[in-house]
Amino acid sequence: MKVVAITGKGGTGKTAVAAMLIRWLVNRDATILAIDADPDSNLPEALGDVVGQTLADQREFLLEERDNLPPDTDKELLLESRIYSILAEQHGYDLLVMGRPEGSGCYCFTNNLLRNIMDRIIRNYDLVIIDTAAGLEHLSRGIIRDVDELVVVTDGSRRGLGTAERIRDLEKELDLKVRHMFVIFNKVTPENREQLNKYAQELGLEVAGMVPFDEDIARFDLDGKALSELSETSPAVIEMENIIMKLGI
Amino acid sequence: MADEFPFEISPMFEGERVRKDDMYVELAGPKSKGFELVNAVETDAIEDGKFTLIGPDISDMEEGGRYPLAMIYRIAGELVEPDLEAIVERRNHDFQNYIQGVMHLNQRYDVWLRINKDSIAKGLNSLEHIAKATMMLFTNELPFIEKIEATYITDMGKVEEELAKAMERYAARDERTRNLHDEDVDTFYGCSLCQSFAPTSVCVITPDRIALCGAINWFDGRAAAKVDPEGPQFPIEKGELLDEIGGEYSGVNETAVSLSGGEYNRIKIHSFFEFPHTSCGCFEVVGFYMPEVDGIGWVDRDYTGMAPNGLAFSTMAGQTGGGKQVIGFLGVGVNYFRSPKFIQADGGWNRVVWMPKVLKDKVLADIPAEIVDKVATEEDAQDLDTLKEFLKEKDHPVVKNWGADEDEEVDEDEESTGTSTAMPAFGMPDPAMLQNLPPITAGGSGGIKITLKNAKVSIDKIILSSKK
Numbered sequence: 001m002k003v004v005a006i007t008g009k010g011g012t013g014k015t016a017v018a019a020m021l022i023r024w025l026v027n028r029d030a031t032i033l034a035i036d037a038d039p040d041s042n043l044p045e046a047l048g049d050v051v052g053q054t055l056a057d058q059r060e061f062l063l064e065e066r067d068n069l070p071p072d073t074d075k076e077l078l079l080e081s082r083i084y085s086i087l088a089e090q091h092g093y094d095l096l097v098m099g100r101p102e103g104s105g106c107y108c109f110t111n112n113l114l115r116n117i118m119d120r121i122i123r124n125y126d127l128v129i130i131d132t133a134a135g136l137e138h139l140s141r142g143i144i145r146d147v148d149e150l151v152v153v154t155d156g157s158r159r160g161l162g163t164a165e166r167i168r169d170l171e172k173e174l175d176l177k178v179r180h181m182f183v184i185f186n187k188v189t190p191e192n193r194e195q196l197n198k199y200a201q202e203l204g205l206e207v208a209g210m211v212p213f214d215e216d217i218a219r220f221d222l223d224g225k226a227l228s229e230l231s232e233t234s235p236a237v238i239e240m241e242n243i244i245m246k247l248g249i
Numbered sequence: 250m251a252d253e254f255p256f257e258i259s260p261m262f263e264g265e266r267v268r269k270d271d272m273y274v275e276l277a278g279p280k281s282k283g284f285e286l287v288n289a290v291e292t293d294a295i296e297d298g299k300f301t302l303i304g305p306d307i308s309d310m311e312e313g314g315r316y317p318l319a320m321i322y323r324i325a326g327e328l329v330e331p332d333l334e335a336i337v338e339r340r341n342h343d344f345q346n347y348i349q350g351v352m353h354l355n356q357r358y359d360v361w362l363r364i365n366k367d368s369i370a371k372g373l374n375s376l377e378h379i380a381k382a383t384m385m386l387f388t389n390e391l392p393f394i395e396k397i398e399a400t401y402i403t404d405m406g407k408v409e410e411e412l413a414k415a416m417e418r419y420a421a422r423d424e425r426t427r428n429l430h431d432e433d434v435d436t437f438y439g440c441s442l443c444q445s446f447a448p449t450s451v452c453v454i455t456p457d458r459i460a461l462c463g464a465i466n467w468f469d470g471r472a473a474a475k476v477d478p479e480g481p482q483f484p485i486e487k488g489e490l491l492d493e494i495g496g497e498y499s500g501v502n503e504t505a506v507s508l509s510g511g512e513y514n515r516i517k518i519h520s521f522f523e524f525p526h527t528s529c530g531c532f533e534v535v536g537f538y539m540p541e542v543d544g545i546g547w548v549d550r551d552y553t554g555m556a557p558n559g560l561a562f563s564t565m566a567g568q569t570g571g572g573k574q575v576i577g578f579l580g581v582g583v584n585y586f587r588s589p590k591f592i593q594a595d596g597g598w599n600r601v602v603w604m605p606k607v608l609k610d611k612v613l614a615d616i617p618a619e620i621v622d623k624v625a626t627e628e629d630a631q632d633l634d635t636l637k638e639f640l641k642e643k644d645h646p647v648v649k650n651w652g653a654d655e656d657e658e659v660d661e662d663e664e665s666t667g668t669s670t671a672m673p674a675f676g677m678p679d680p681a682m683l684q685n686l687p688p689i690t691a692g693g694s695g696g697i698k699i700t701l702k703n704a705k706v707s708i709d710k711i712i713l714s715s716k717k
Binding site: 071075080 | 265356422443462468472
């Protein structure tokens with residue numbers, strides 16, 4: 001079992017990369033748990049799935065209803081079952097959407113329950129792929145505790161690289177147990193390829209892959225079509241093979 | 250003995266998930282019906298180890314299908330009593346998850362099971378295997394169960410019929426648990442989750458006092474401590490009862506010392522003024538004493554307006570939080586308003602003079618009938634003057650504490666010191682209660698211990714130089 005967190009600045013295509021990785025890995029018979037941990041992301045759409053409720057909805061349900069439940073209700077069992085019931089079970093992977101951030105009030109106990117529940121769920125998969133916002137909220141709260149590979153997706157901009165640097169610092173600051181950190185360049189063109197490699201070297205970032213700019217992805221995005229429908233010969237999809245090797249997944 | 254089953258049985262299979270791709274059949278769950286129930290009965294009424302199935306068995310079920318499932322266990326033994334039913338019933342979850350290829354989720358009328366295809370291939374073709382394995386685990390792990398029999402139902406009509414009866418048993422059980430009080434148990438529970446930001450916080454959870462955050466009741470503490478006694482929720486032996494009304498116990502005091510790092514050594518669970526419970530910062534509601542009316546107001550996190558003392562929740566929370574015993578303020582969970590021991594050391598509801606309407610409505614049913622109309626909300630009173638008027642008009646119990654001359658004094662006070670309302674913490678009913686404010690304590694064996702409380706020290710420059 002391995003946990004891969006994919007993060008990056010909005011608009012860099014991290015969700016597209018996550019979706020393509022999942023699609024490629026499903027073809028190789030891995031059982032995957034896909035977690036959309038970015039309140040602003042659209043991993044379900046990128047995968048062509050429709051998800052009703054989120055983990056946050058279950059958390060709020062518990063907060064709302066806790067005084068009305070039978071006093072000796074086991075809240076961990078209740079919450080676990082509700083989370084299982086909202087997993088979108090697809091062929092080869094299950095998808096969990098974390099949903100909106102916490103409200104005011106105290107989430108200590110609920111998050112503690114969630115930690116135990118997530119620990120148990122995660123153990124059931126070969127691979128867990130988390131699409132997470134650059135702030136790494138769910139990781140910092142320890143709801144998902146150990147991350148093996150932290151992958152920062154960035155486009156060709158200097159600013160994108162700045163985000164990668166910041167995430168590296170944040171990861172150290174939060175004291176996450178990340179084993180490796182990689183960067184994936186997205187929307188790479190023949191013109192900027194060399195330059196990006198050089199930048200990465202200067203900043204000491206290990207490159208896991210360079211996803212070429214792919215007109216199909218842009219068109220799919222515009223049409224709201226799921227990226228899982230991309231042709232296997234798409235240059236971006238082919239690059240996934242390299243990335244998977246590099247990440248050792 | 251486990252050899253007779255077509256599956257392995259081990260705690261190692263706990264947490265094993267049966268995904269839809271791997272599932273042969275789904276039983277009960279959110280899209281069907283079912284329940285689990287343990288009934289304590291007389292020994293003679295049971296044939297030990299007997300299994301009865303009403304409805305189709307696994308071998309009659311379609312692959313990928315979904316069926317209702319009721320699991321009724323009847324147990325007997327010299328030590329078996331109805332109070333144990335709920336505890337025994339919860340173990341059905343553990344034991345069925347020990348069975349390889351079986352997933353059991355949730356509890357009571359929310360149970361949800363799945364059996365995976367591999368298990369079917371290995372010969373699991375009858376619910377009898379599951380029932381017998383579960384019964385074996387019940388008697389092995391809970392030796393007070395001398396005899397057990399099980400009835401499983403997979404016929405929808407019969408499940409619904411039995412569920413209606415089960416609901417009555419659950420309701421009767423809930424009635425009993427709601428009537429569980431501090432005096433009925435030997436163990437309370439503590440929680441250290443808030444200590445990361447409130448290091449001296451001592452959170453004590455009792456049947457009559459929910460945690461300040463409102464998230465952890467006594468049963469939650471018990472469940473969590475059982476799973477991981479070294480975890481954030483842990484048992485506190487009550488020890489000796491020192492003050493019945495205030496709710497002071499020697500065991501709680503000992504825990505207070507160790508948990509607060511020596512900062513506090515006494516806690517009265519149901520007291521507002523004397524050795525009150527510490528306030529972490531997570532609390533759902535903060536109580537505040539208003540000396541001008543000798544009453545206590547409460548304001549919750551969601552109320553954004555000002556309380557009659559001129560302060561908002563956030564201001565009072567800032568003042569009260571951090572894991573301190575702050576006389577004059579107290580953080581509580583909403584459910585504490587439903588406790589029969591609610592601040593009973595200080596008059597309980599008879600001392601409550603104000604709360605936001607939404608909060609009052611939430612706990613309305615639990616406010617004693619004789620006081621309910623006398624508790625003001627923001628609709629009745631927005632400041633101390635209107636509050637005083639309201640209380641007088643309604644003849645609130647606190648009014649008679651004002652007394653004839655004190656009444657005058659209060660008026661006088663009001664006229665002479667209009668600003669005193671901003672700092673209610675200093676208007677204590679009895680200065681002797683400010684017991685924990687010694688700023689400097691002389692130590693026994695040389696040197697002094699300096700305790701700075703709420704101090705803001707700023708130093709521009711420190712110059713160290715050797716003596717000439």
